[in-house]
Amino acid sequence: MNQFLSFVIKESRHILRDRRTMLILFGMPIVLMLLFGFAITNDVKNVRTVVVTSQMDGLTSQAVARLAASEYFDITATAASAGEAEALIRRQKADMAVVFAADFASKRSGLQFIVDASDPNMAQQWTAYATQTLLGGQAQTANLKMLYNPQMKSAYNFVPAIMGMLLMLICAMMTSISIVREKERGTMEVLLVSPVRPLMIIVAKAVPYLALALGILVCILLMARCVLGVPLAGGIGWIFAVSGLYILLALSLGLLISDIASSQLMALLLSAMVLLMPIVMLSGMLFPIESMPVVLQWVSAVVPPRYYIEAMRKLMIMGVGIGDVLKEVAVLAGMTALLLTVALLKFNNRLE
Amino acid sequence: MNAIEVDNVSKSYGKTGTSASGTKALDGVCFSVGKGEMFGLIGPDGAGKTSMFRILCTLLLPDEGSASVDGFDIVRQTKEIRRRVGYMPGKFSLYQDLTVQENLEFFATLFGTSLAEGYDSIKAIYSQIERFKGRKAGALSGGMKQKLALCCALIHSPSVLFLDEPTTGVDPVSRKEFWDMLALLKERGITIVVSTPYLDEVRRCHRVAFLDHGRIRGIDKPEIILSRFADIFNPPGISHGRKEAAEDENVIEVEHLVKAFGTFRAVDDITFSVKRGEIFGFLGANGAGKTTAMHMLTGLNQPTGGTGKVAGFDIQTQHEELKKHIGYMSQKFSLYEDLTVAENISLFAGIYGMRKTDIGRKMKEVLKRLNFEEHRDDLVASLPLGWKQKLAFSVAIFHEPRVVFLDEPTGGVDPATRRQFWELIYDAAARGITVFVTTHYMDEAEYCDRISIMVDGKIRALGTPDELKRSFRQPDMDHVFTHLARQATRSSD
Amino acid sequence: MxxxxxxxxxxxxxxxxxxxxxxxxxxxxxxxxxxxxxxNQEVRNVRVCVVDSDRSVLSQRMVHDIEQSDYFIFTGQMPTYRAALKEIERSRTDIVLSIPPHYSRDLALGLRPQVLIAANAVNGTKGSIGSSYLSQIVGSAASAMPTAAVSTLFLYNKHLxxxxxxxxxxxxxxxxxxxxxxxxxxxxxxxxxxxxxxxxxxxxxxxxxxxxxxxxxxxxxxxxxxxxxxxxxxxxxxxxxxxxxxxxxxxxxxxxxxxxxxxxxxxxxxxxxxxxxxxxxxxxxxxxxxxxxxxxxxxxxxxxxxxxxxxxxxxxxxxxxxxxxxxxxxxxxxxxxxxxxxxxxxxxxxxxxxxxxx
Structure with a gap:
């Protein structure tokens, strides 16, 4: 027990001494939360619009005024012809053009949008908003109700994703590097020859990172609740329990990487490029899984954060009970058991 | 019952490594070590010593044969052995970001004891570094680290202790203290297996086994082995036609040089000069300030005070110009391990602006002199340590610099290779290259034209080896050094 | 060099x-x-379940239109709105379309009845784009009236x-x-x-x-x-x-x-x-x-x-x-x-x- 404690203390010192790494580890979640919470949005806002009209009659100027009054559009120029407007868009001076035909007033038709569609999603939203603004007032046939996220904040979607990514990064990458470093420096030889059991070395290495990960988890949840106003609808207890399971999984993955990698560089590259990239891309944190081709959907089925993020979205945002995320939890538990077994079996308590 | 039985152990490294065919590290090794014996394992680089240690510590599995430690089989009873042995690997490294005391405490707890309990057994060496116990291990000098590593290895009392070249890079005084500590352990009935390149240390063993190319060539009392293989261990001294009056030109001139880190004066007002073609030995205990002084002379560090000129260039203002005219070989091997021999040579020659045709011609010469022709395209990582050191030296003087600085160039190298190394140094000196060298081998000190001995950042003695022996009334350099170093009051840099 | x-x-x-x-x-x-x-942030394969309390020809047509659409996957009908919400909680569906009783009769009488579209908006983009697609389908099914003549020219990326x-x-x-x-x-x-x-x-x-x-x-x-x-x-x-x-x-x-x-x-x-x-x-x-x-x-x-x-x-x-x-x-x-x-x-x-x- 004494040995175990001194191991944990040693490992914590390694972490605490490296100020810069600590700063990043705690700064990263805060900055990411702020960025995703405030800066990164898909809202339609400040769209630079060119109005093309040959004659400014009453109805046209009314429509233009409506456009200008809305918070979505900034009218930056008026052009005489569609060609001129297109040139403005090509030169990146405008995002879209609204072309009023000469007979706009009489027929209430002859309206054309010319949109820079290099970002297709935004282009569609712009036209939808512009149509609404110009021709609004039609009878509503549907009553829309946005469940769980009435203000459509992107933070609701991203908070669980950030948790999934950061916990994986800290646990898997940091643990694997710290083990590989001992191999590289030759201290592992002494540790192996000492009377301490190899299993204890590993557990003792994992404990401080577990604590660190929980600290960061608390930090993220506090930020989410207090700064971004994301509800923690589900039970806090379950959120921590599922996160605990996920952290364990990440630690096993880190151990597995350290078994395979022979140098710090390789461990870093393995965790950064082979681990982190698929997580970010295939876990559904940024890009919805159901829009992917079927093959990639299968691949994403083995990416652990997918289930964690899914479970967290349900638990935190939708506030469902643990009963509704049993499937995700079961998958995570199964993966943890598998990875841990493989990692421990592969752990070599000799050199070579 | 013997403490260690080794029966016909073989080990070869297959596809790993760069050589195409598997190399045989150990080949049918048999020996036994009695309880409480001090057993030496000696032999040139790459003889298989480290593999032997690793097998006995259960870190490697032998391909063939069997061995037991303290009556336990090394293959099946791993746990029991690991509970009973202590091991200090060759490239033992501490936790750089933990302090001296934290390192010690950690290793003490690791071996199931505590710093207080084990204090007495390491007192002799630990007292030298104790005042730096709050400093991070990464901030200690090379020799200091080794001393701390020794403390970490000795803090517990296992029944068998394995030490793989424990005193590499440690000054003679501390080495004596270390062996005195080993003698104490021996009295407590601990079996010790140790490998070492130092002959005085070999003599302190009860029995030694001479290992060469993975085979045991002989096991016997140290004197017998040393005399039987005298050509390897005790090569005849090098005759060196000492120039009576070296040319008058001073290549290095240093006056009142000071380097301070905060309030600590690592180099404290040193003054000396070195003449062209001279071999100047720069001696001192670990932490006396040698490496710091050398870093200032090579333009790696700015002095805090004083002036210095190397090859006619001011070390404070013209350090980049100066670098064109010097060669440097650092304590830690620092050629590129992932380049081949030829690639390393042409890289550094190119850096010094040599022309391609000159490089090609000269490389042939150098490789021939080193007998390296067939290793021209081998990766440096695959060479044994002694060869690497010879190569590093040849690279350092390849561009015919006016001065070459060598920082403990022969640390951990076996006697025969060291002799070859000194032949290269004499060669260079004869061509007019001034050699500025630090070493912990006192026999090497005798090879120098002039030596200085640094204690606590100051130069305490300066002159030819004979002059020093006479003026301090000591029979040899070893005694001169011990006499001076014992006066040290501080012990780190 | x-x-x-x-x-x-x-x-x-x-x-x-x-x-x-x-x-x-x-x-x-x-x-x-x-x-x-x-x-790919295209919104596709949005799962829709329908609570049809109207059970008229019109509501049948809406379901049919949803089934036909590329954007949606029709996951089935639910007897009550509450049961449909439960489906969202279990992540079996993303959007619930609830058609009130007598919808088609009220529409014919010119009462302007409204259907209810409840979307899971945890992912805001998906929720809003999905529900606006859905309301378009519903709207075009409900009113045979053509929408105003607006043409859109998507530059550089015609197929979005x-x-x-x-x-x-x-x-x-x-x-x-x-x-x-x-x-x-x-x-x-x-x-x-x-x-x-x-x-x-x-x-x-x-x-x-x-x-x-x-x-x-x-x-x-x-x-x-x-x-x-x-x-x-x-x-x-x-x-x-x-x-x-x-x-x-x-x-x-x-x-x-x-x-x-x-x-x-x-x-x-x-x-x-x-x-x-x-x-x-x-x-x-x-x-x-x-x-x-x-x-x-x-x-x-x-x-x-x-x-x-x-x-x-x-x-x-x-x-x-x-x-x-x-x-x-x-x-x-x-x-x-x-x-x-x-x-x-x-x-x-x-x-x-x-x-x-x-």
């Missing part, structure tokens, strides 16, 4: 490394072949394909990883194994040493750009609309920036772990604030201000102009100047911060 020897050394070291050459070859290919499929938007972004990401992270690890590696000390006592000038470290990564960068362009054409049939040379110019400017950033970070770091974390931190911030995924103009003012000092923003803007919109040098003039400015600053900083003598 000292620098020639140093560059040769860097290449030899990259080649000798067991992992790097494979990474350099495989990584861009994998990214280009897989990521465009993944980085997401890949056209993402390929220039991928180019940026690959360049960033190849030319940013690898040099960052490089110098720290030399520090850790002590070879940098040997270099420091040689007469190599700072700029020579730094330049020799950078050049190999620029060449790798050029190679990577070529691979990406070829793959974009071969796999997706997407070609650069503007002059290809401009793409190379921009890529080089970006490579220069990221490789200097990498060296800068490694000059200030002691261990690889530190270097990679700091690097990662910067890169994520630069990337997210560059407008690579989301439009910068939607940002609040304070974060929009940061785009002025974000080279990635200039790059993304410029490369989309060239690659997608077919712009020429004139249309990306100020971005090129800005990038070049950043390069000069970063490069000089990297050289100054590397200390041969302390």
């Amino acid at each position: 000292i620098i020639k020897h140093l560059i040769r050394k860097e290449f030899l070291q990259i080649r000798r490394n067991a992992f790097l050459p494979r990474l350099i070859l495989v990584f861009p290919v994998v990214i280009m072949c897989v990521m465009p499929w993944v980085m 394909g997401y890949k056209v938007f993402m390929i220039p972004a991928l180019l940026a990401i690959v360049m960033m990883l190849m030319c940013g992270f690898l040099p960052a690890l490089n110098i720290v590696g030399e520090k850790e194994c002590g070879t940098i000390e040997q270099i420091n006592v040689t007469p190599v000038a700072k700029w020579q040493f730094i330049l020799a470290k950078l050049v190999p990564y620029w060449i790798i960068g050029l190679f990577v750009v070529t691979v990406c362009l070829v793959l974009a054409w071969a796999v997706y049939g997407i070609v650069c609309q503007g002059p290809v040379l401009l793409v190379y110019l921009l890529a080089m400017l970006l490579a220069l920036f990221f490789s200097s950033l990498g060296l800068l970070v490694s000059n200030y770091s002691d261990t690889m772990q530190q270097a990679i974390l700091v690097m990662w931190f910067f890169v994520v911030c630069l990337l997210l604030l560059s407008g690579i995924f989301t439009p910068t103009r939607s940002m609040p003012d304070w974060s929009y201000m940061t785009t002025y000092v974000n080279p990635m923003h200039y790059f993304i803007d410029a490369i989309r102009t060239v690659f997608v919109r077919g712009g020429d040098l004139q249309s990306i003039g100020h971005q090129v100047l800005a990038l070049a400015g950043f390069d000069v600053v970063m490069c000089s900083w990297a050289i100054v911060s590397y200390r041969k003598n302390s």
Whole structure:
């Protein structure tokens, strides 16, 4: 027990001494939360619009005024012809053009949008908003109700994703590097020859990172609740329990990487490029899984954060009970058991 | 019952490594070590010593044969052995970001004891570094680290202790203290297996086994082995036609040089000069300030005070110009391990602006002199340590610099290779290259034209080896050094 | 030529490394072949379940229209709205369409009844786009009246394909990883194994040493750009609309920036772990604030201000102009100047911060 404690203390010192790494580890979640919470949005806002009209009659100027009054559009120029407007868009001076035909007033038709569609999603939203603004007032046939996220904040979607990514990064990458470093420096030889059991070395290495990960988890949840106003609808207890399971999984993955990698560089590259990239891309944190081709959907089925993020979205945002995320939890538990077994079996308590 | 039985152990490294065919590290090794014996394992680089240690510590599995430690089989009873042995690997490294005391405490707890309990057994060496116990291990000098590593290895009392070249890079005084500590352990009935390149240390063993190319060539009392293989261990001294009056030109001139880190004066007002073609030995205990002084002379560090000129260039203002005219070989091997021999040579020659045709011609010469022709395209990582050191030296003087600085160039190298190394140094000196060298081998000190001995950042003695022996009334350099170093009051840099 | 020897050394070291050459070859290919499929924010395959309390011909037609649509997957009917919400909680469906009793009768009477569309808006984009599609379908089913004659001309990307938007972004990401992270690890590696000390006592000038470290990564960068362009054409049939040379110019400017950033970070770091974390931190911030995924103009003012000092923003803007919109040098003039400015600053900083003598 004494040995175990001194191991944990040693490992914590390694972490605490490296100020810069600590700063990043705690700064990263805060900055990411702020960025995703405030800066990164898909809202339609400040769209630079060119109005093309040959004659400014009453109805046209009314429509233009409506456009200008809305918070979505900034009218930056008026052009005489569609060609001129297109040139403005090509030169990146405008995002879209609204072309009023000469007979706009009489027929209430002859309206054309010319949109820079290099970002297709935004282009569609712009036209939808512009149509609404110009021709609004039609009878509503549907009553829309946005469940769980009435203000459509992107933070609701991203908070669980950030948790999934950061916990994986800290646990898997940091643990694997710290083990590989001992191999590289030759201290592992002494540790192996000492009377301490190899299993204890590993557990003792994992404990401080577990604590660190929980600290960061608390930090993220506090930020989410207090700064971004994301509800923690589900039970806090379950959120921590599922996160605990996920952290364990990440630690096993880190151990597995350290078994395979022979140098710090390789461990870093393995965790950064082979681990982190698929997580970010295939876990559904940024890009919805159901829009992917079927093959990639299968691949994403083995990416652990997918289930964690899914479970967290349900638990935190939708506030469902643990009963509704049993499937995700079961998958995570199964993966943890598998990875841990493989990692421990592969752990070599000799050199070579 | 013997403490260690080794029966016909073989080990070869297959596809790993760069050589195409598997190399045989150990080949049918048999020996036994009695309880409480001090057993030496000696032999040139790459003889298989480290593999032997690793097998006995259960870190490697032998391909063939069997061995037991303290009556336990090394293959099946791993746990029991690991509970009973202590091991200090060759490239033992501490936790750089933990302090001296934290390192010690950690290793003490690791071996199931505590710093207080084990204090007495390491007192002799630990007292030298104790005042730096709050400093991070990464901030200690090379020799200091080794001393701390020794403390970490000795803090517990296992029944068998394995030490793989424990005193590499440690000054003679501390080495004596270390062996005195080993003698104490021996009295407590601990079996010790140790490998070492130092002959005085070999003599302190009860029995030694001479290992060469993975085979045991002989096991016997140290004197017998040393005399039987005298050509390897005790090569005849090098005759060196000492120039009576070296040319008058001073290549290095240093006056009142000071380097301070905060309030600590690592180099404290040193003054000396070195003449062209001279071999100047720069001696001192670990932490006396040698490496710091050398870093200032090579333009790696700015002095805090004083002036210095190397090859006619001011070390404070013209350090980049100066670098064109010097060669440097650092304590830690620092050629590129992932380049081949030829690639390393042409890289550094190119850096010094040599022309391609000159490089090609000269490389042939150098490789021939080193007998390296067939290793021209081998990766440096695959060479044994002694060869690497010879190569590093040849690279350092390849561009015919006016001065070459060598920082403990022969640390951990076996006697025969060291002799070859000194032949290269004499060669260079004869061509007019001034050699500025630090070493912990006192026999090497005798090879120098002039030596200085640094204690606590100051130069305490300066002159030819004979002059020093006479003026301090000591029979040899070893005694001169011990006499001076014992006066040290501080012990780190 | 000292620098020639140093560059040769860097290449030899990259080649000798067991992992790097494979990474350099495989990584861009994998990214280009897989990521465009993944980085797709098109809203598709939204699952809809219907609570039909009307059970009329009209409601049947709505269900039929939903089934026919490409966007939606019809997951079935639910007896009550409450049961349908439970389905959302279990993640079996994304949107519930609830048609009130007597809907079609009320509609015929001109009472303007409303259906209820309840969407899971945890993912806001998906919720809003999905529900607005759905309301369009419902609307067109409910009223035979044609919508006002509005035509839309989508420039540069007629089919609104997401890949056209993402390929220039991928180019940026690959360049960033190849030319940013690898040099960052490089110098720290030399520090850790002590070879940098040997270099420091040689007469190599700072700029020579730094330049020799950078050049190999620029060449790798050029190679990577070529691979990406070829793959974009071969796999997706997407070609650069503007002059290809401009793409190379921009890529080089970006490579220069990221490789200097990498060296800068490694000059200030002691261990690889530190270097990679700091690097990662910067890169994520630069990337997210560059407008690579989301439009910068939607940002609040304070974060929009940061785009002025974000080279990635200039790059993304410029490369989309060239690659997608077919712009020429004139249309990306100020971005090129800005990038070049950043390069000069970063490069000089990297050289100054590397200390041969302390």
